[in-house]
Amino acid sequence: MDAIVEAALKKWPNVPHCHGWLALDARGDWYMRDERTQRAGPFPQVKGSRVVHDKLREFIHRNYAADAAGQWFFQNGPQRVYVQLEATPWIWRVQWPDDAARADAVPRVSSHTGQTTTVTSTWLDDEGRLYLNTPLGLGLVHSQDMLDAARAIEAGLWDPQPLTAAEAPARFGFVREPQPPSAPA
Numbered sequence: 001m002d003a004i005v006e007a008a009l010k011k012w013p014n015v016p017h018c019h020g021w022l023a024l025d026a027r028g029d030w031y032m033r034d035e036r037t038q039r040a041g042p043f044p045q046v047k048g049s050r051v052v053h054d055k056l057r058e059f060i061h062r063n064y065a066a067d068a069a070g071q072w073f074f075q076n077g078p079q080r081v082y083v084q085l086e087a088t089p090w091i092w093r094v095q096w097p098d099d100a101a102r103a104d105a106v107p108r109v110s111s112h113t114g115q116t117t118t119v120t121s122t123w124l125d126d127e128g129r130l131y132l133n134t135p136l137g138l139g140l141v142h143s144q145d146m147l148d149a150a151r152a153i154e155a156g157l158w159d160p161q162p163l164t165a166a167e168a169p170a171r172f173g174f175v176r177e178p179q180p181p182s183a184p185a
Contacts, residue, residue, distance in 0.1 A: 072085065
């Protein structure tokens, strides 16, 4: 987390959390969802405005984390902005090295935020989507990288186990659509 964000949290510790205004799609793109967009329909049917500004995306990436309940958020200064997830909290990019013909070659796996990681298990859901579990958590393989992922499976590096898409959040401890806490009665 950025030092300036940590300082803002200390200075203003009780800023209300924000829900419904930021979303992550299955290709690792961020979407801003203003009130009009939220009224028009749920994510991902109505996505909103794609975040294209490089510095803003980098700021979101550096300040992206999960709370104890598995709800992912972007810490925007003193305000926690919870993220709606189309699929998973991570979207994995898979790329083989240039010298992939070597016997010990393995694909490079990096997140939509640019973090590299290792694969601990693989899962194939009922819709044919491939998930990688890593020390960072569960994520969906980016659709453009399925050929490289298939190559890892064919090489015997990954052995996907069955998974239903609906069971992924509970099984791997994340929330697709964080909700504000209920007001006390």
